[in-house]
Amino acid sequence: MSDHYETLGLSRDASQEEIRRAYRKLARKYHPDVNPGEEAADRFKQISHAFQVLSDPDKRRNYDSTGNENGNAGFGGFGQGSGGFGFADIFETFMGAAGGQRGPASRTRRGQDAQIRAQISLKDAVFGAETTLQVDTAVTCEACNGSCCEPGTSPETCSTCHGQGMIQRPVRSVLGTIMTTEACPGCQGMGTTLPSPCHECHGQGRVRARKPLTIKVPAGVDTGTRIHLAGRGEAGPGGGPHGDLYVEIVVAPDATFAREGDNLSTTVTVPMAAAALGTTVTLDTLDGPQTVTLAEGTQPGHVEVLKGLGVGRLRGVGRGDLRVNVLVATPTDLTSEQRELMERLAELRGEEVVHGAKHQKSMFARIRENLKNL
Template structure:
């Protein structure tokens, strides 16, 4: 058997690129459609087989060590059997039925960007300009992959089909298989002058700005989809989608319960006893709040329409304020005397067991659900 390196005319330490260039040069010279001579046909088979072995790192290593060759190498494993059966039962000439050249244009990948929001942004929604680092269309070649003024040319090995027939040794004997052309990689065309800006990819990496209107009512973990705003595909293929994953930062005063907002109002004992009017700051401005005389710790005061606008709807939730009566811990002599006098006059009952206390907000949430 002829030495594969000698067949291709390269040294044993030739690089994969040198092997590929040697094969392409010989294939153009010896292809049956170019050189119909019988000797050329035989040499073409030897050249193709040598390239199949030396272009595969595992086969080349095994060949260099003197090992045998895989008779199905280059046939794509089980895919080779599919080609064999198509050779026997397919269209005349042994071609694969429906085989077409690959398209360089492919859909781009989807992209994911995480956005952090404040709770106030969730109440009404917010506009954001988001910086995205992704693949965009090459402005130099506009996705053609070629230098301006040039274009792809039909592959002179497969004549634009993207496939070539090869003879493969198998258990069934020598059979013809239909495989992607090694010269054009199955595209049917080659690019002799690739675009220098994108290296023949039709796209480049760049940072671009995406304007986004984030609706009200979003919550942590929600993903918003922007169709066609992801990466542009190879050779100017259609864009993938852009997904925005939302994270809502905790607020130091307000928490969320569905479309309602929860807050705690600390009230002094005198104000709880006598009642008062106060102004609190909601997420969208000041709100007047009236405390009735005798308000109890754990009571819930509801302010209608000051919660969150739902994701799908227009009726805002409520702001619910839980009362927390603050008991003084430091009293001077006069204050203590007044409290003792007050206790004697009111004849307050002694402490006694009552309903289990679950914590202020747990209790509030139970009341919200039941009320």
């Protein structure tokens, strides 16, 4: 059996709050809804079991003192057969008695936290949106409303422990026969039994179900952003309160726009003649059609900036920008007539190839320079 403290990554003097935080962090990582697979499922069971023991002060004290969560760890030579009594039992008997007898355990417990993923479009990330997800989770049983009992019935006081949740039994030890206290086997320490468990939830007070969940996605989220929904996780046993739900956002790639922080970028390709003469281009942006005017002599790598057409700022005001990268298409497969016109143009302009410092900057150099000047 693995050590419960090691399972949760804690020291043995960890506080209850540290135990709770460690459990929530690991449970979100290995929950079957988030991390399917047998290995993750086994790990989740270990984490849940360790938390169940260490979050209960009495169970934790017993585990710390005996090294065994059931309090049956022995100490060599102190007989442990049927009716035997070990060193751990002696320790628990004398140390536990000082704190008084424990009361019955409650059937009502808080539900587990859960984490799911939600994929959204880039447009939803830019502007924010409402989206509806289908969530597999534990919900309060509608048949019994979380009471665990068939309608019209109720729990009954345990006849074995008379509602105490604990019983005492004599055991033999090197010190003679002494009395030990343990959870009642008749009611599992609850103090009550269910004569007629609910037929729907089998006495658990909750069932598994798939239900729709509508969430508001704020503008500016990105892949990896987590939205915390308090009280929207799994319902607790016995009608207990819900845990929390964490929704991890995944933004789907867009065919036209790329995201760079709060900015968007896109590319427009214009013919060589249009770039030389100047032109206007209509772009389909996430805000609708936008007209961009390109000046005469626009060079490859030129960047037009459309202010305020980027991504909404998640924790700020306003939006980023849309950067339009201009590519100039050089014509290929010229006809003889077109070639003659190009040659005539080159002759009229006195164009020549220049080698050295006077040559024009490369496209990438111009892009870098334009970005610096923004």
